[in-house]
Structure formats: structure tokens, C-alpha cells
Amino acid sequence: MAILVFDRVGKSFGQTEAVSEVSLEVNKGEILALLGPSGCGKTTSLRMMAGLERCTSGEIVYRGDVIDSVRQNKFLPTEKRDMGMVFQSYAIWPNMSVFENIAFPLRVRGAGEADIESKVRHVADLVGLAGLEQRRSTELSGGQQQRVAVARCLVFDPEIILLDEPFSNLDAKLREHMRLEMKLLQKRIGATIVMVTHDQTEALSLADRIAVMNRGAIEQIGTPQELYLRPATPFVRDFLGQTVRFEAVVNALGEDGTVAVTVESSAGYRSSHHRLESPVAGQPCAVVVRPGDVRIERDCGQASDAGGGVMLRGRIETLLFMGEYYDALILLSSGRQFMGTLSKRMPWQVQQEVAVFLPADALIWPA
């Protein structure tokens, strides 16, 4: 069920079009991530959800009612939206205690003292701040300050929680930890969260759905798996993770819309996931694979089963031991090179012959 709907929402600041024609739905109980590079319009979108900016075109619908529309001359102010927001800077008050910081939204709403006491204790406990209620916020670590900001948002049980780059001020280790904490907390309380991030790992690991944004527009919305495995555009593909690219040529067209391609002048294979529009035999294209999907084995000279995919032959040029795996520069028999990942379990050697397997469902793109 959609709680919040963006219907072709746009936002211009003078000549700058920060957000253009964004349509999306936020469903109850989900974590939706807005993911994209700096300046692509994520924060502006979040601020429009919160009512901190007005949209300049389109409509925002919340719980079935239009809450922002120039055309209908409607606008529901922030304080009437029942949304909690955690800013990148946390915006917690340095001279107030943890307790008073968390209690603030309840005091604003005129809650009674006993109610405040029990709710603050409850959320402090939820986010792991129990026992620290009397500390000043300045006496807290970065992770603890982040928890205060989250607790202050949870305490009034908002319909939607909006998070803007919530972990960006934390170091890498703490960020991973807080990510896990946030996921566990969200499952426990069933909150609806919209989070903004430029970190693809954060979006992939935390979100139920991701909207990838580029230059103010949404390129693709879907589950992390859909986006990672079946990206709709090169931008989404490259933004979500690394890829290894192989040169190919279309050599046959199937009736079912599939194409058979010849990869790096090796035997061709069919793909049912091609993205070639009106492909033509002989047309150059690219087979693009996530590094983890390229399987590299010792080449024993026998034609191994490529499982419907394709096998290429190559040779290890350089070997870098990374601890958990090896990175290797592989020279293919076609003369092209690529960086591959090798299992740490094998005694690899430079100049060793290898077989490189590409999966049958690898993505094929126009060259």
C-alpha cells in the first residue's frame, strides 16, 4: 500500500532544474533508498516529501490526499505531515542532554511528563542509548550522536522516517555496524523509511527497493537484486558496482528475441537477456559481467562445460594476492586484457594458462 506518491514531481531553483518528472511510491513498512551521485536531486526530493521545499510541478499525494500541488494550489506544511527526518548533520543540540534531545519532539507536541519519560526511555533502549540519557550530546561518539538523531525521530512514532545520508559522518567500520543496527531496528518496529545515499553498498544492503537517480530524474526503480542483476541503463549498471567488459559481435538472431554473439573471437553463445534494439548480424556489442560472475579455472587443455555460457582462454600476466582472493591481469587469446578474481585456494602462477567462463545470462549491450 502506497503511503506517499510522487506524481511527475519537479523542482526548479531559478534556472536549475534539481528534480524533473519524478514518479515513485513509498509503500508501508519498506525501506526505499534514493541512490545517486552528488547533485542528482536526492536531498531536494526528500525535502519535498518533508514539506521543507515546495514542488514546482507535479503532485505529491500522502495518505490519499494531495499535499503539494501548484496546479491545485495545495500545500500541507511540515508540522502536519507526521514525518520524522534525520539530517546528514544530525542537528542535535549540543548543550542539551541525550534525554532532552530525544524528548524535544514530544515537548513540542505538548506531551505529559510521564508519557515523555516512558517514551524516551523506550526509544533510548531501542537504539542502544540506555544509561546515557543524562550525558550531554557533546560527550557522545559519532555513532552515539547518530543514535540520538534516530531516537529523536522514532520517539513520536512518525508515519514515515526520512533519512538524508544518515551514516556519512561515521567511519567505515561504524557505518557497517550502524547499517546492520538500522536494518534490525526497522524490522522490529516495522517503520517506513525513505533514505538518501550516494553509497551503493548502503542502498543495496539496507533497502527493500532502490530508486537510482541521475540528473534529477529516476533511471530505474526496483529491488536491489533486480537493479544489480538486470540494470536497465549503463548508468544504473555502472553506479551499482564494478563490471568486466568483453568485446563481442552479433552472429545470429533467434526468433525468440535472443541473440547469439561471438565473444572475444571465441565460440558464440546465446543470451536471452540481450538489450540490443533491432540487432543486426555483424554488429559489435559488449558482454558485461559482474566480476564475481566471471569464473576462472586452470586450463587443463580439455574443453570444459561452459554451462551454456562461453569459455575463453587466457594467461595470467600479473598476480596480486589480496588475502581473501587474488586479483589477476589476464591476457586473453584475442589479445585483450582484463582484471579477474581468482580463488585464494589454488596455487596460481604467473604465465599459467587459464579458462575464463562467462555465464549464459551475462548482459549484452550495444557497443
Ligand SMILES: Nc1ncnc2c1ncn2[C@@H]1O[C@H](COP(=O)(O)OP(=O)(O)O)[C@@H](O)[C@H]1O
Ligand atoms: N536551495 C537551492 N538553491 C539553488 N539550487 C539548489 C538548492 N538546493 C539544491 N540545489 C541544486 O539542485 C541540485 C540537486 O541538489 P540536491 O538535491 O542537494 O542533490 P543531492 O542531494 O543528490 O546531492 C544541485 O544542482 C544543487 O546545486
Ligand SMILES: [Mg+2]
Ligand atoms: Mg544531498
